[in-house]
Amino acid sequence: MATGFLTDTTVCIGCKACEVACKQWNQLPADGYEFTGDSYDNTKQLSGTTWRHVAFIENPKKRRLTGDVDLVALAEDVTEPLPGGAELDALGRWAFMSDVCKHCVAAPCQQACPTGSIIRNEFDNVYIQPDICNGCGYCVPACPYGVITQVPNDGRAFKCTLCYDRQIDGLEPACAKACPTNSIQFGDVEDLKVIAEQRVQELQDKGYTQAYVWGTPEVGGTGGIDGNHSKFILMDEPEVYNLPRHPFLPQEKFRGGVIASAVAATVLGAVVALAFRD
């Protein structure tokens, strides 16, 4: 059985409980005090020491907020024309999205790893064996989602283990357990796929036609990666969540590169041989 996550961004309230639960359970070090000044999100991104990251997306869309704005009327969702000709169609939307390792079906990081440290475990999750990794760092630029980094001072690469240790004991991952809105669901990927489709249908029926599942081969595009075991329900373009639209398997082109190099080697050999002619 393959297990995975379904992260439903439409119910996420940005409480960051998953981030904290993950740090705590996995005993991950702090990332330091950084103040981006951009938003309420000071974690910024996934890394070797942050395996869940909640993105805070200020998404006012095309809405204009001009003139004398009556904030009370705004909060109460008043729709009648405002005094002074102020244009208003509500404050826009906060979007939150708890990002995590996608546990790719054909995982680029796993293919890149020269030590065989990155494996698929019995739950079909992509897992870095910490006793094998030698910190070559090649998995880092290979990941199309910027999930892995090499942890300074430690030297090795780390990422979400999908709480391998908890799964062995029959527990769900710490983030899914801590999530108060069930935005993070854990389970069999096949089941999650059905749940995701139902949820998207429900949203569409309610008029949120922009809702879709990202991370399946059919939708959202995962060129060569064959989909992700961590799926997401998104309400906007992938880039808004800092996700690529058509991620691709970097190793797909390796063979082509080797063939091109062999051709080049032959030509160069001939050139050198010709240089010896009188």
Add this chain to the structure above:
Amino acid sequence: MSETTRQDSVQQGNGKVQTSHHPETDPNRKDKHYYGIPPIKHAHWTWQVPVYFWIGGIGAGVQMFSTVAQILGHGDKDLQRVSRYTVLVTMVLSPILLIWDLGRPERFLNMMRVIKLRSPMSTQSWSLVAFGNLAGLIAARQAAEDGLLGTDNVLVRLTKLIPDRLLSLLALPVGLNVGSNTGNLISATSVPIWARNWVFMGPVFLTSGLSTALSWLSLYLRLTRSGRPETLHALHRAEKATILIEAGLIAASLFRMSRWAKPLFSKTVAPLFVGGTLIGGIAAPFALLRGEEDRRKSILASVLVLIGGLAFRFAMIRAGRISADDPEAYFTFTSGENAPQPEDKV
């Protein structure tokens, strides 16, 4: 922010005061990405990696030139000697640099746990081991012939049993793989500028490796005033041709990288790439090598090519870092036909 620009931003839109950050009025928020935070991560590689790419390329190129000379029956003892010792030195330095760059250097042997043909880093490690060992055996035979191992002891007699010419032939494909794999290794990543150029990355690294190797051989032979005139002549001709091929491959790469080549011309990389590689490492040495062979011009050209090759490696690695850190580059790359698609498998 200066007082005037503050005034400007406050007074945007009907001269009314703005109440919040707004994508419609704040130019910083127009792009479709998350606060400009890179969606992928760059490699941590420090100076050891480009230096290794350079040294490994020289080893590969020297192996190529000397083996071709051997196959053609060109028996220049000086060329053979300097080639064999050069390859040995490059193959001793390469693993040192690579292990140095590991996060856990003491675990370098884990590279030998598995062979993964899909992982360029794995094939690279194995090629280095094979090339290094072959180079060691060949250089040992050379040392025995040069009398460096003493005279007529057991060691010398054993070493002289090493089939050096056969091993040189075997080392050729392995060495060529070391030289080109460095390029294929960086192109098999998610970094736009590298991934986009998968066709030419291996060839351009191999060619640049050969040109630095030829320059090294010519520099050494001319400085020590050794080597046969035919060897020097062949080196001179091969250098000119290789520089031309390299220039062509770099042009093709730039064409292929198209808009994602921008980091190569950025403020920090342009001096290395345009100044160091294109002008210093290609145009200037080619101009020097044109016309009659001249010892001093040739020495200068060799030095320039060697420096240009090193600059090229640094430029490529730095440009990759800039490319990975640029959300715009990654998102434009992954939002269309530009990204390698599964159906155009090779």
